[in-house]
Amino acid sequence: MDLTVSCLSHVYPGRKTRPALEAVDFTVPSGQFVALVGPSGCGKSTLLRLIASLIQPTAGRIEIDGGLTPSQAAAAQHIAWMSQSPALLPWLTARDNIAILRRVLPEGTRLRLSPDEALSMVGLEAAAEAYPFTLSGGMQQRLALARLLTLDSSLWLMDEPFAALDELTRERLSQDLLELWQPLRPTVLWVTHNIYEALRLANRVLVFTPQPGRIAADIDVPLPYPREEADPAFQQVLLQVRQALSLNRNQYEAAHA
Amino acid sequence: MKPHTPDSSARAALIIVLVFVLLWEGGVRLFSVPVYLLPAPSTILLTLAQNASMYAQATLLTVGEALAGLLLGVLAGVIIAVLLTLVPHIEAGVMSLAIMIKSTPLVAIAPLLTLWLGFGVLPKIIITALLTFFPVLVNVISGLQRVDGALLDLFRSWRASRWKLFLYLRLPSAVPYIFAALKISAPLAITGAVVAEWTGASGGLGRVMWLAYANLNLPYLFAPIVILAAIGISLYRLLAHAERRLVFWLPSSTVE
Numbered sequence: 123m124d125l126t127v128s129c130l131s132h133v134y135p136g137r138k139t140r141p142a143l144e145a146v147d148f149t150v151p152s153g154q155f156v157a158l159v160g161p162s163g164c165g166k167s168t169l170l171r172l173i174a175s176l177i178q179p180t181a182g183r184i185e186i187d188g189g190l191t192p193s194q195a196a197a198a199q200h201i202a203w204m205s206q207s208p209a210l211l212p213w214l215t216a217r218d219n220i221a222i223l224r225r226v227l228p229e230g231t232r233l234r235l236s237p238d239e240a241l242s243m244v245g246l247e248a249a250a251e252a253y254p255f256t257l258s259g260g261m262q263q264r265l266a267l268a269r270l271l272t273l274d275s276s277l278w279l280m281d282e283p284f285a286a287l288d289e290l291t292r293e294r295l296s297q298d299l300l301e302l303w304q305p306l307r308p309t310v311l312w313v314t315h316n317i318y319e320a321l322r323l324a325n326r327v328l329v330f331t332p333q334p335g336r337i338a339a340d341i342d343v344p345l346p347y348p349r350e351e352a353d354p355a356f357q358q359v360l361l362q363v364r365q366a367l368s369l370n371r372n373q374y375e376a377a378h379a
Numbered sequence: 380m381k382p383h384t385p386d387s388s389a390r391a392a393l394i395i396v397l398v399f400v401l402l403w404e405g406g407v408r409l410f411s412v413p414v415y416l417l418p419a420p421s422t423i424l425l426t427l428a429q430n431a432s433m434y435a436q437a438t439l440l441t442v443g444e445a446l447a448g449l450l451l452g453v454l455a456g457v458i459i460a461v462l463l464t465l466v467p468h469i470e471a472g473v474m475s476l477a478i479m480i481k482s483t484p485l486v487a488i489a490p491l492l493t494l495w496l497g498f499g500v501l502p503k504i505i506i507t508a509l510l511t512f513f514p515v516l517v518n519v520i521s522g523l524q525r526v527d528g529a530l531l532d533l534f535r536s537w538r539a540s541r542w543k544l545f546l547y548l549r550l551p552s553a554v555p556y557i558f559a560a561l562k563i564s565a566p567l568a569i570t571g572a573v574v575a576e577w578t579g580a581s582g583g584l585g586r587v588m589w590l591a592y593a594n595l596n597l598p599y600l601f602a603p604i605v606i607l608a609a610i611g612i613s614l615y616r617l618l619a620h621a622e623r624r625l626v627f628w629l630p631s632s633t634v635e
Contacts, residue, residue, distance in 0.1 A: 203536035207529035
């Protein structure tokens with residue numbers, strides 16, 4: 123599912139002087155994995171919330187799948203949302219946390235997997251009857267991932283989904299996520315402040331400037347999976363992203379000195 | 380330091396109560412306190428035993444009124460909270476009305492209701508309901524509206540209807556708050572029924588207490604206090620138990 127963002131700006135009410143996002147333009151072709159990288163407060167989460175139509179932009183346009191507005195795309199269940207919090211219903215078992223989609227989504231919505239199929243995709247078949255509070259942080263995020271996989275959506279909006287996990291769990295989950303993503307090939311927008319994570323996963327990195335958020339660099343990551351950090355090509359892209367980040371930090375500090 | 384288990388804290392509570400009762404008994408005997416000022420615990424228990432069937436009957440009536448009033452108050456509180464959540468623009472008006480009812484002193488309403496509705500159980504139930512509904516209303520509104528932001532985002536991303544959002548997210552989120560409200564309202568219900576009976580009734584513990592007070596018969600006045608304390612503690616424990624079963628996903632908030 124392709125995505126076009128044109129001249130998008132957003133100002134939060136009550137913070138009129140400093141827009142969160144200013145004149146952002148980019149196009150994502152169908153099936154691309156895009157990492158949105160930048161310091162905190164650079165508007166990358168705002169951008170994701172705008173595309174998910176959780177909030178409405180102050181100005182500009184977002185077109186999904188060749189002309190749908192975010193709200194139309196969401197209504198057609200094209201969009202799947204995942205955030206740093208696993209957002210599980212604590213009173214339901216793992217299986218019921220997925221099964222509830224049937225009840226909450228509009229009648230007739232197509233689902234890709236049954237709850238048990240989804241649980242086995244993320245290796246949680248043994249925890250089907252467990253309540254979320256008995257699961258580790260990593261397992262809770264896996265469960266959230268299983269729920270996302272159940273949706274028949276082709277645009278995944280992921281707002282630092284693994285940011286609250288420890289580094290080891292995070293790497294495992296990133297690897298598993300890639301394996302789940304590759305056969306389905308949905309378009310992914312992945313917000314992160316972790317450059318390594320971005321380069322392990324994404325085909326393309328958009329680097330944002332802080333306050334107001336603008337795109338500072340648009341960097342291709344033409345590396346095959348699985349990616350090795352020791353690979354000189356990996357290091358080269360890493361340097362590019364680093365430079366873009368420090369460059370715009372210097373500009374930011376100069377402008378606000 | 381010993382681990383703090385429910386068992387050990389129950390034992391500690393029992394010891395504290397026993398020490399208190401023994402000091403009371405000893406003090407009354409040592410200083411020969413006249414019975415019309417402060418009866419000894421033994422005198423109170425004796426009075427209770429000698430009039431067991433009279434007290435049992437009165438207790439049944441009072442507890443019945445209290446539970447009926449509590450049920451009415453909880454239902455009213457929950458229904459109004461649900462309405463205010465589904466139709467938010469009436470909230471300010473309804474809340475002012477609720478606060479007005481809440482601020483009117485019970486001692487002013489109770490005699491009025493007795494005047495209008497007689498000495499039967501109905502005015503007691505209404506007073507108890509009026510007393511108990513406000514904590515329920517305030518708590519349930521909080522529960523329905525203070526829903527986890529990440530879950531709210533998720534339900535919005537699914538384009539869940541207002542009704543489904545209410546049914547599958549807001550209502551279950553409010554259950555812990557309903558228990559918090561019940562733990563405030565249940566003891567209030569007992570107080571409400573007794574105070575209502577005090578202002579004019581044909582029976583019940585409040586009536587017994589009022590008669591005993593009018594005759595300065597203090598053992599008769601103290602005996603119902605023992606009963607009321609026992610009922611209050613039992614009700615609270617029952618609620619705490621139900622809460623642990625139904626709100627199993629949260630750490631217990633109840634001091635046992």
